[in-house]
Amino acid sequence: MKTRVLNAFAVSALATAGLLSAVAPASAAPAKLKCEAGHFCAYEHINFGGAVLVHSRAGRGDTVDVVNDRTSSGSNNTGNLWVGVNLRLGIGDDVFKWAKYTDASTLGGANDKIDKFDVK
Numbered sequence: 001m002k003t004r005v006l007n008a009f010a011v012s013a014l015a016t017a018g019l020l021s022a023v024a025p026a027s028a029a030p031a032k033l034k035c036e037a038g039h040f041c042a043y044e045h046i047n048f049g050g051a052v053l054v055h056s057r058a059g060r061g062d063t064v065d066v067v068n069d070r071t072s073s074g075s076n077n078t079g080n081l082w083v084g085v086n087l088r089l090g091i092g093d094d095v096f097k098w099a100k101y102t103d104a105s106t107l108g109g110a111n112d113k114i115d116k117f118d119v120k
């Protein structure tokens with residue numbers, strides 16, 4: 001009897017593991033949530049939601065324009081530093097920095113302020 005109970009548990013555990021592995025690819029799939037390898041992505045809303053405002057492979061030394069005052073999160077899957085810049089009165093303020101291979105689901109005080117990105 002004890003053996004039968006253990007077997008039932010083992011089958012149940014296997015079934016659960018199978019279910020999880022079957023579900024994982026689907027939940028990891030939404031393109032908006034993950035920026036492709038080698039790209040930087042900026043998003044309209046927090047938590048990588050809304051429109052994809054930037055999807056770029058720009059290299060070090062480049063400047064990437066973005067629609068003004070919309071960026072609320074971003075994902076840096078590059079080996080470069082990406083700096084969000086707020087332009088005002090002709091002066092650029094570095095308001096948010098993405099170190100290489102980092103994500104930011106919110107931008108704090110830099111929310112909806114970035115007007116371009118400098119790649120460094």
Ligand SMILES: [Ca+2]
Nearest residue numbers: 044070071072
């Ligand atoms: Ca926004």
Ligand SMILES: [Ca+2]
Nearest residue numbers: 086087113115
């Ligand atoms: Ca701005």
